[in-house]
Amino acid sequence: MLSKNTVKFIKSLHQKKYRVESGKFFVEGEKSVLEVLQSSFTVDLLLVTQEFATKHAKVLSGVQAEVEYVTTNQLEQVGQYQSNDAALAVVQMKPNEAFTPVKGELILALDEVRDPGNLGTIIRIADWYGIKKLIFSSYTAEFYNPKVIQSSMGSFTRVQFYYGDLGQAFQAWKLPVYGAFLEGESIHQLTNPAPGVLLLGNESQGISKEVEKWVSNTITIPGFGNAESLNVAIATAIFCDNFKRMLNQ
Amino acid sequence: MLSKNTVKFIKSLHQKKYRVESGKFFVEGEKSVLEVLQSSFTVDLLLVTQEFATKHAKVLSGVQAEVEYVTTNQLEQVGQYQSNDAALAVVQMKPNEAFTPVKGELILALDEVRDPGNLGTIIRIADWYGIKKLIFSSYTAEFYNPKVIQSSMGSFTRVQFYYGDLGQAFQAWKLPVYGAFLEGESIHQLTNPAPGVLLLGNESQGISKEVEKWVSNTITIPGFGNAESLNVAIATAIFCDNFKRMLNQ
Numbered sequence: 001m002l003s004k005n006t007v008k009f010i011k012s013l014h015q016k017k018y019r020v021e022s023g024k025f026f027v028e029g030e031k032s033v034l035e036v037l038q039s040s041f042t043v044d045l046l047l048v049t050q051e052f053a054t055k056h057a058k059v060l061s062g063v064q065a066e067v068e069y070v071t072t073n074q075l076e077q078v079g080q081y082q083s084n085d086a087a088l089a090v091v092q093m094k095p096n097e098a099f100t101p102v103k104g105e106l107i108l109a110l111d112e113v114r115d116p117g118n119l120g121t122i123i124r125i126a127d128w129y130g131i132k133k134l135i136f137s138s139y140t141a142e143f144y145n146p147k148v149i150q151s152s153m154g155s156f157t158r159v160q161f162y163y164g165d166l167g168q169a170f171q172a173w174k175l176p177v178y179g180a181f182l183e184g185e186s187i188h189q190l191t192n193p194a195p196g197v198l199l200l201g202n203e204s205q206g207i208s209k210e211v212e213k214w215v216s217n218t219i220t221i222p223g224f225g226n227a228e229s230l231n232v233a234i235a236t237a238i239f240c241d242n243f244k245r246m247l248n249q
Numbered sequence: 250m251l252s253k254n255t256v257k258f259i260k261s262l263h264q265k266k267y268r269v270e271s272g273k274f275f276v277e278g279e280k281s282v283l284e285v286l287q288s289s290f291t292v293d294l295l296l297v298t299q300e301f302a303t304k305h306a307k308v309l310s311g312v313q314a315e316v317e318y319v320t321t322n323q324l325e326q327v328g329q330y331q332s333n334d335a336a337l338a339v340v341q342m343k344p345n346e347a348f349t350p351v352k353g354e355l356i357l358a359l360d361e362v363r364d365p366g367n368l369g370t371i372i373r374i375a376d377w378y379g380i381k382k383l384i385f386s387s388y389t390a391e392f393y394n395p396k397v398i399q400s401s402m403g404s405f406t407r408v409q410f411y412y413g414d415l416g417q418a419f420q421a422w423k424l425p426v427y428g429a430f431l432e433g434e435s436i437h438q439l440t441n442p443a444p445g446v447l448l449l450g451n452e453s454q455g456i457s458k459e460v461e462k463w464v465s466n467t468i469t470i471p472g473f474g475n476a477e478s479l480n481v482a483i484a485t486a487i488f489c490d491n492f493k494r495m496l497n498q
Contacts, residue, residue, distance in 0.1 A: 125483060130473030155476050188494045224379030224493055227404050234374060234486045237479070241487045244473055245437045 002047070002070055002078075010078040010090060016142055023093045025144035028079045030086035035154035037063060037089065045090040047075060052086040065089070080146050093144055098162050099133050101173055104195050106131055106243055109166055109177075111211045112139040112202040113232055119143070120151025121233040122200075127155035129240040134161040135169055135197075137211070170197060170214040177216050178243075179207050180235055184218030187242045193217075195247060200236050251296070251319055251327075259327040259339060265391055272342045274393035277328045279335035281403050286312060286338065288406035294339040296324060301335040314338070329395045342393055347411050348382050350422055353444050355380055355492055358415055358426075360460045361388040361451040362481055368392070369400025370482040371449075376404035378489040383410040384418055384446075386460070419446060419463040426465050427492075428456050429484055433467030436491045442466075444496060449485050 012018035013026050024044065027036045030052065037043060043065040049072055053060055060067065075084040101107050108131050113119055119141040126134060140163070141148060149156055162169075170177050176196035199215065201207035207215065221230060221238050230238070261267035262275050273293065276285045279301065286292060292314040298321060302309055309316065324333040350356050357380050362368055368390040375383060389412070390397060398405055411418075419426050425445035448464065450456030456464070470479060470487050479487070 121480065121483070124476050125479065127474045128470075128472050128476040128479055132474075153476065153478075158475055188497075221377075221490070222493070223377050224497075225376045225381075226407050227373050227377040227402070229402075230374065230377055230486070231370065234370070234483060237483045237487055238490045241470070241490065244471070248437075248473075 002068055002074055006045070006068070007078055010088070013090070014080065014146065016145070019093070019142075019144055024090055025093060025149065026079065026146065027089045027091055027149055028075075028081050028084055028087075028146070029150070032149065032154050033087040033089050034059060035157045036091055039157035041094070041157060042092040043089045044092060047078070047088045049075065049085055049087065080150075096163055098164060098169070099135075099160055101133060101175060105133065106195050106240075106247065107173075107175070107197045108134045108236070108240075109136075109170075109197050109199040110134065110140045110201075111137045111166060111199060111207050112205070113200065114139070114141055115203060116141045116145040116147035117151050118203065118231070118233045119145075120148040120153075120156070122236050123148070123152040123159055124155040125233065125237045125240055127152075127158050129244050131240065132158075132160055134159055135166060136161060136163045137166050137208075138163055166199070166211050167214050173197070177214050178219050178239075179212065179215030179217070180239060181206065181218045181220055182229065184220035186222040187219050187239060188222055190217075190219065190242070190246070193243060193246055198236075198239055198243060200232055200239075203232050251317055251323055255294070255317070256327055259337070262339070263329065263395065265394070268342070268391075268393050273339055274342060274398065275328065275395065276338045276340055276398055277324075277330050277333055277336075277395070278399070281398065282336040282338050283308060284403035284406045285340055290343070290406060291341040292338045293341060296327070296337045298324065298334055298336065329399075345412055347413060347418070348384075348409055350382060350424060354382065355444050355489075355496065356422075356424070356446045357383045357485070357489075358385075358419075358446050358448040359383065359389045360386045360415060360448060360456050361454070362449065363388070363390055364452060365390045365394040365396035366400050367452065367480070367482045368394075369397040369402075369405070371485050372397070372401040372408055373404040374482065374486045374489055376401075376407050378493050380489065381407075381409055383408055384415060385410060385412045386415050386457075387412055415448070415460050416463050422446070426463050427468050427488075428461065428464035428466070429488060430455065430467045430469055431478065433469035435471040436468050436488060437471055439466075439468065439491070439495070442492060442495055447485075447488055447492060449481055449488075452481050
């Protein structure tokens with residue numbers, strides 16, 4: 001039986017303050033919960049419906065976490081999904097550790113992407129293009145925000161990420177930094193780019209002045225019509241696609 | 250002064266039923282209202298704050314529509330934006346008229362894209378890439394839905410669109426139809442494509458069986474990681490970018 005304290009605790013994780021305090025976050029829905037169970041994340045508590053437990057008995061048999069059986073109503077009460085007839089997992093955050101790129105790797109850097117939906121979508125795009133490492137400036141949306149987790153569609157389990165000073169990291173890595181601007185070299189004209197860092201900025205302000213100093217190549221998506229701009233997640237996808245196409249030729 | 254009947258009428262336009270009955274829709278916010286005022290759409294009624302009127306006096310001097318001065322509170326009461334300190338326009342829908350592609354043109358076709366946010370984002374992408382004509386199957390989200398208008402960021406004023414039978418149109422046009430599938434020819438391998446129709450399907454079901462019959466080339470976005478799919482608006486952007494790159498070489 002789901003105790004009042006457990007309900008209260010999971011509900012507290014809707015707020016960043018309590019996520020940070022406890023070092024935990026939650027994951028909802030069939031697909032995302034299955035992915036987190038089969039990832040390197042540590043699941044502390046798993047709430048499942050009888051239906052989910054029956055359907056995924058094999059996955060559940062290997063689970064170390066405490067498992068509680070709940071109703072669809074209870075899931076919807078503690079989580080953020082309007083409908084969830086499957087499961088919810090309480091998961092331990094990973095430590096914020098710096099990483100070092102390996103040779104030939106493409107890294108994605110975000111300078112203050114604020115919208116959690118955009119961040120989640122970008123994580124899904126990174127995963128599609130096989131980008132394993134992401135670095136975020138400290139004002140970028142929080143990775144463990146439920147909307148980020150939801151919109152990443154399970155891809156949050158397959159990327160390594162790190163919040164820190166972008167300039168410091170770029171300086172240490174000594175890699176080309178391709179910064180996305182509305183005016184730069186057309187990504188269609190770029191030839192034989194070297195692997196490095198693809199950097200996208202804030203939804204309305206773009207890349208900040210402090211970070212711009214570290215950009216070695218300014219790049220842009222050529223427009224053929226009259227729209228003023230593209231959404232940052234859309235732009236990330238187009239840059240990733242162009243880089244992967246060129247790096248794999 | 251804003252009459253009770255006007256308030257009631259604008260609020261009724263939140264629902265598709267009343268939009269269809271009246272043949273009208275509404276547009277909110279500074280940027281979108283300015284764009285619709287300077288487009289080929291006919292604006293019937295314009296609600297503006299004093300601030301908007303002062304800032305855009307020149308644009309307003311050329312406006313034929315009835316203009317009412319309102320407060321920010323009134324705008325937020327009749328519209329869907331949580332905050333709107335600028336304007337709202339009641340606009341006449343355009344007739345649903347079939348079009349004929351011109352030589353060399355790239356056309357975008359959507360087969361049951363249901364989410365209004367996705368449709369609006371796709372319209373913005375089409376506008377960015379200079380795609381002027383879009384054809385939608387009848388179950389595609391409604392163009393005049395306030396969420397479509399909002400997420401198109403003004404680009405809805407610059408595209409021509411038509412709801413109708415996709416198969417019939419493709420048959421009449423005699424153009425190559427590039428259909429987006431999870432398994433098809435990699436868009437990175439395609440060389441010298443002929444201009445034609447780029448076709449995207451429903452968010453979860455993809456392109457329907459009836460429409461698939463008319464596809465001449467199945468195309469796909471190559472994946473390099475483990476994400477299962479990409480959002481339909483993201484996919485549209487990547488296909489448009491690749492086609493425009495190749496068609497402009």
